[in-house]
Amino acid sequence: MTQPTANSIPSETNFNHSTTSLNSFAPRLLDWFAENGRHDLPWQQHQTDTPNPYVVWLSEVMLQQTQVTTVLPYFARFMESFPSVQDLAAAEWDLVAEHWAGLGYYARARNLHKGAKQLAEIIDETGDFPQTLAGWEAISGVGPSTAGAIMAMGLHKYGVICDGNVKRVLTRWAAIEGDITKSATTKTLWALAERLTPVDDSGRFAQAMMDMGATLCTRSKPACLLCPLQEDCLAHAQGRETDYPVKAKKQPKPSKFSNALIIKDTDGKILWLQRPDNGIWGGLWSLPLQFIEKVDGKANTKATVKKTLASDDKPSNTANDVRSHEKVYETEFTTAEQIIHEWLIKNELVTESVSKSLLDDAPIKHSLTHFHWYLTPRSVTLDNKQITALSTALQAAEINIHWLTADDARATLGLPRAMVKILEQ
Known part of the structure; x- marks a missing residue:
C-alpha cells in the first residue's frame, strides 16, 4: 500500500x-x-x-x-x-x-x-x-x-x-x-x-x-x-x-515437529547445511532436519508422533510412513535433507537421543511467525569413511556444507537461534 x-x-x-x-x-x-x-x-x-x-x-x-x-x-x-x-x-x-x-x-x-x-x-x-x-x-x-x-x-x-x-x-x-x-x-x-x-x-x-x-x-x-x-x-x-487497536483474534498457531540431527565425526566436528535462500532460515546454516508426522491417536483423544527413519528403532514399515506421503515429504525436506535421510537408511545408521533428562525425547520449542516448531536433538557418530561418502553425496548435489565443532560453528556461521538452543543442550 x-x-x-x-x-x-x-x-x-x-x-x-x-x-x-x-x-x-x-x-x-x-x-x-x-x-x-x-x-x-x-x-x-x-x-x-x-x-x-x-x-x-x-x-x-x-x-x-x-x-x-x-x-x-x-x-x-x-x-x-x-x-x-x-x-x-x-x-x-x-x-x-x-x-x-x-x-x-x-x-x-x-x-x-x-x-x-x-x-x-x-x-x-x-x-x-x-x-x-x-x-x-x-x-x-x-x-x-x-x-x-x-x-x-x-x-x-x-x-x-x-x-x-x-x-x-x-x-x-x-x-x-x-x-x-x-x-x-x-x-x-x-x-x-x-x-x-x-x-x-x-x-x-x-x-x-x-x-x-x-x-x-x-x-x-x-x-x-x-x-x-x-x-x-x-x-x-x-x-x-x-x-485499541482492534485486531481480529489470531488462530492458534499450528505445531511442527522435527528431529535435528547432530551428525558428527570422532573429533566432535558436526555437519552443517546452508539452508536454501527461500523458505525458513534462508541462507543461514542449520543442522539437518527430519520431519516427524503428527497423527491423531485412536478416537482422536491424543496426538502421537511417529518416529522417522534413522531413529533408535531399526528401519521398519512404520518408519517408511514418512516417505510414503510424498507431498509432505517434499515440502518439509530440503534436497540436502532428503539425501541425508536416504543415506542413513541405506547405511542402516540409527540416531540416539542427546537428552540429559530421563526422557527419551526433549523437544526444544521454537516459535516462528506462523507456527511453533518442536525440535528434538538426535546424534549419530560417523567414521572417516562414512564422512567422506556422505560429504561426496552432498557435494555432488552442489550442497554447501561445513564440518565444524559447535564452538567454531557459533563463531563463524550464521546460525538461527533455534540451532544455538540445541547446541546449549
Missing part, C-alpha cells in the same frame, strides 16, 4: 476530533518529545544538519517487530563491520548472515543485503541515495512506512510513518473501531497520520510518535497520566485504552 495523497485524504468531518484538536496534536507531541523523548539512540538523525539515510534505513529494518534493546548491539556490530551502504553491498552473504544471526525474521536480512546492492547501484548512477518516496519503496523490503521514516528522518524531507506504534497511538486517540488488519482501517489510519504530520518537521514528529508508542502508549499498562494527548484521547475518556 502506498501512502495517501492529499487528494485521497477524507475531509476533517470524517475524523473523530475537532480541527482544534487535530491542529494542536503535533505541537503538544513535539513539546513532550523535546523534554521526555529519547535523544541518544545511535541511529537518530533529528539533531544533525547532515542526516544519513543509511543508518535510518538499517535501523528501521532491524526494528521491524523487534525491540530497541534487542536491536542496539546488532546495529553497533553492523555499523562497525559495514560503516557504509557500499560496505554492506560488497560483503559476502555469509558474513551478513553471521551478523544478523539471532535477530530473527531472517527475510529482513536477505532483503537488507539485496537492498544494499540496489542502493549502491543507484548511488553509482546518481551520486546519492534515492530522494523520493517512490525511490525508496522500490528498494527490496522497504514498505510505505519505512520509506516515510527514511524520507522524514534520514533525508529531513516530508515523510509520513504509520507503523505498529503509530497505529496504536492513533487508534486510541481517535477511538478507531475498525480492525487494523483490514484495508479500510489502514486507509483511515494513513489519512489521519498524514493529516497530523507537520510538513516542516516530519522527522522529529516521526521520532516522537515512535517514542510515544514505545514508552507511554504501550500495549499494556499505558502511562496515560504522563501523556500530552490525554485531554482529548477518546479511548482514555472511555476508560478503554487497552481495547
Whole structure:
C-alpha cells in the first residue's frame, strides 16, 4: 500500500476530533518529545544538519517487530563491520548472515543485503541515495512506512510513518473501531497520520510518535497520566485504552515437529547445511532436519508422533510412513535433507537421543511467525569413511556444507537461534 495523497485524504468531518484538536496534536507531541523523548539512540538523525539515510534505513529494518534493546548491539556490530551502504553491498552473504544471526525474521536480512546492492547501484548512477518516496519503496523490503521514516528522518524531507506504534497511538486517540488488519482501517489510519504530520518537521514528529508508542502508549499498562494527548484521547475518556487497536483474534498457531540431527565425526566436528535462500532460515546454516508426522491417536483423544527413519528403532514399515506421503515429504525436506535421510537408511545408521533428562525425547520449542516448531536433538557418530561418502553425496548435489565443532560453528556461521538452543543442550 502506498501512502495517501492529499487528494485521497477524507475531509476533517470524517475524523473523530475537532480541527482544534487535530491542529494542536503535533505541537503538544513535539513539546513532550523535546523534554521526555529519547535523544541518544545511535541511529537518530533529528539533531544533525547532515542526516544519513543509511543508518535510518538499517535501523528501521532491524526494528521491524523487534525491540530497541534487542536491536542496539546488532546495529553497533553492523555499523562497525559495514560503516557504509557500499560496505554492506560488497560483503559476502555469509558474513551478513553471521551478523544478523539471532535477530530473527531472517527475510529482513536477505532483503537488507539485496537492498544494499540496489542502493549502491543507484548511488553509482546518481551520486546519492534515492530522494523520493517512490525511490525508496522500490528498494527490496522497504514498505510505505519505512520509506516515510527514511524520507522524514534520514533525508529531513516530508515523510509520513504509520507503523505498529503509530497505529496504536492513533487508534486510541481517535477511538478507531475498525480492525487494523483490514484495508479500510489502514486507509483511515494513513489519512489521519498524514493529516497530523507537520510538513516542516516530519522527522522529529516521526521520532516522537515512535517514542510515544514505545514508552507511554504501550500495549499494556499505558502511562496515560504522563501523556500530552490525554485531554482529548477518546479511548482514555472511555476508560478503554487497552481495547485499541482492534485486531481480529489470531488462530492458534499450528505445531511442527522435527528431529535435528547432530551428525558428527570422532573429533566432535558436526555437519552443517546452508539452508536454501527461500523458505525458513534462508541462507543461514542449520543442522539437518527430519520431519516427524503428527497423527491423531485412536478416537482422536491424543496426538502421537511417529518416529522417522534413522531413529533408535531399526528401519521398519512404520518408519517408511514418512516417505510414503510424498507431498509432505517434499515440502518439509530440503534436497540436502532428503539425501541425508536416504543415506542413513541405506547405511542402516540409527540416531540416539542427546537428552540429559530421563526422557527419551526433549523437544526444544521454537516459535516462528506462523507456527511453533518442536525440535528434538538426535546424534549419530560417523567414521572417516562414512564422512567422506556422505560429504561426496552432498557435494555432488552442489550442497554447501561445513564440518565444524559447535564452538567454531557459533563463531563463524550464521546460525538461527533455534540451532544455538540445541547446541546449549
